[in-house]
Amino acid sequence: MARIPEGDTGYVLNLATKSQAFRALEGAYNARITLQAGYTTIRDVENEGSDYADVALRDAIQQGLADGPRMQVATRAIAAVGQYNPFVVSPDLTNFPTGAQMVSGVEEARRAVREQIGHGADLIKVYADWNHPTLTVEEMSVIVEEAHKQKLKVAAHATTPEGIKNAVTAGVDSIEHGHHINRENLETMKAKGTFLVPTIGLIDDMIEAHKNDATAAEERKGIDAFLRDIQQEIEIARSLGVKIAAGFDAAEPDSQGKNANELVALTKLGMTPLDAIRAATINAAELMNWQDKVGALELDHYADVIAVEGDPLADITLLKRVKFVMKGGKIVKDEISSHALAANH
Numbered sequence: 001m002a003r004i005p006e007g008d009t010g011y012v013l014n015l016a017t018k019s020q021a022f023r024a025l026e027g028a029y030n031a032r033i034t035l036q037a038g039y040t041t042i043r044d045v046e047n048e049g050s051d052y053a054d055v056a057l058r059d060a061i062q063q064g065l066a067d068g069p070r071m072q073v074a075t076r077a078i079a080a081v082g083q084y085n086p087f088v089v090s091p092d093l094t095n096f097p098t099g100a101q102m103v104s105g106v107e108e109a110r111r112a113v114r115e116q117i118g119h120g121a122d123l124i125k126v127y128a129d130w131n132h133p134t135l136t137v138e139e140m141s142v143i144v145e146e147a148h149k150q151k152l153k154v155a156a157h158a159t160t161p162e163g164i165k166n167a168v169t170a171g172v173d174s175i176e177h178g179h180h181i182n183r184e185n186l187e188t189m190k191a192k193g194t195f196l197v198p199t200i201g202l203i204d205d206m207i208e209a210h211k212n213d214a215t216a217a218e219e220r221k222g223i224d225a226f227l228r229d230i231q232q233e234i235e236i237a238r239s240l241g242v243k244i245a246a247g248f249d250a251a252e253p254d255s256q257g258k259n260a261n262e263l264v265a266l267t268k269l270g271m272t273p274l275d276a277i278r279a280a281t282i283n284a285a286e287l288m289n290w291q292d293k294v295g296a297l298e299l300d301h302y303a304d305v306i307a308v309e310g311d312p313l314a315d316i317t318l319l320k321r322v323k324f325v326m327k328g329g330k331i332v333k334d335e336i337s338s339h340a341l342a343a344n345h
Contacts, residue, residue, distance in 0.1 A: 009088065011086055012086045012088060012089060014049070015049045015086060015098075020051055020053055023050035027050070027054065027057045029256075030250075031061060031066060031068025031069060032068055033256055034256065034257050034259060035069050036257065036322075036325065036332070037260065038306040038322035040328075041069050041288070042071055042072070043074070043122075043123065043247070044058075045077075046074045046075075046076070046125040047073070048099050049076075049097050049100075052076070052119050054071070054075060055120035058072075059120075069327070072290075073120070074121060075116045075121040077100040077101065077124075078101050078112045078113065078116075078143060079100040079101070079126070079127040079130070080103065080127070081103065083130050084099055084100045084102070085100075086099065101115075101116070103135075106138050106139055106142050109139040109142050110142045113142075113143045113146040114146055117146070122152065123152050123153045123154065124152060125155045125176075126143055126154060128164065128172075129157070129159060129160045129163025129164075129166075133166055134163070135166070140166065140167060140170035140171075141170040144171040148171070153173040154171075154172045155176050156172040156174065156175055159177045159179050161180055165184075168185060168194050173195060174245070175195070177197070177198070177199050178196055178198065178233070179226070179230055181196070186233070186236055186240050190242045195245050196237050196244050196245075197245050198230065198244065198266070199248065199249040200265045201248045201249065201261040201265045202248070202250070202251055203226075204261065204264070204265035207227075230269060231270055234266075234270060234271065238271070244279050245283045245286075245287045246262050246263060246283075246284055247284075258320070261320065262280070263276040263277065263280055264276075264317055264319075276316060277312065281295045281296065283295075302329075303326060303328060303329035304328065305324070306324060307324035307336060308321060309321075323335040
């Protein structure tokens, strides 16, 4: 019998062994370290099977019951039946939890988005593909229609040219990942004002972690080609004027609070430090439709400030070591004053 891949079984174990209460507490911990890392406002673009725990966490932070960034949450996400995690569960376990809300057909898709909005979603996440296109243009179109009625954005996981095309045709507001995007898709995204959120930080982290491994030459060649493709895609997107927002795919527990790795990765693939910072501030605020509140140091915006020791335009990695964080005018981290006080003693 073939061995089940570890990654799949790890996902199944998370769903099977962690209660909703535990997932919410785990989220509270992750929110705190993300704020300490200097991220005062975030999207949580799907909660991987924790039902509506992200709504509870968002509200707890708003009420001062937990420390964390302001949050826009996508809740359960929407995927085609049988086309999202978990993939290795016995069909006998008919009530086993899934990583997203599974739908088949236009009316199921419509009902799912209405349910999620009714339970507090700030945006909707769809899976346009999973190795191959999954949700149809028609299914995604009704999701977009229902979300846009209530002025909510729709984010689409999409990594295949056809999946990306389907999602953009349906009218989604952002393409998440988009690692195999082509010029035609990018031109359509520019015309429609669709954002690209590349999420390459996690890929870069994995490459760095294994760069000294005895990786087979063919495997290494494939990784290098993949990175070159992503770099070319980002270059084309920038040349066309497609809006790019920074989004970090913190898929593992030890990735939490390391959002700045995304900005470092973007500069490795050709963006300037200033453009990477704009992707995480001004552009990200526009994608969230909160440009009148966050993303800039301007009148009538929240007083959100971070500080680092040095010039991040000269060394973007300084953003991985934030020393001071203010959220909404309240200091939530201050290693600068404490260091100065210690020095005076």
